[in-house]
Amino acid sequence: MNVLLHMSKTLEGISLNELVEIAAIADNEIAPKLTEMGLTKGQKIKAIFKAPFGDPIAYEINGNIISMRKEEAMQVEVRRAQVKFS
Numbered sequence: 001m002n003v004l005l006h007m008s009k010t011l012e013g014i015s016l017n018e019l020v021e022i023a024a025i026a027d028n029e030i031a032p033k034l035t036e037m038g039l040t041k042g043q044k045i046k047a048i049f050k051a052p053f054g055d056p057i058a059y060e061i062n063g064n065i066i067s068m069r070k071e072e073a074m075q076v077e078v079r080r081a082q083v084k085f086s
Contacts, residue, residue, distance in 0.1 A: 017047070
């Protein structure tokens with residue numbers, strides 16, 4: 001499975017409750033599955049639970065909770081989310 005190789009932050013590396021925005025998804029065989037799970041560029045997502053050995057990880061996205069293995073989360077490049085205040 002290909003991993004995003006440039007020096008960027010990927011989803012498996014975020015801290016619990018850290019709000020991030022999806023910047024890109026690796027173009028490989030798992031990309032369609034991730035898109036079906038609701039992971040698309042620009043979506044905000046945060047880690048809400050990590051299993052004792054760090055795998056799998058539960059994330060909250062669009063009010064839903066999804067669980068992903070580290071291997072899958074490594075396919076999602078993220079950046080700090082821009083928070084808008086009203």
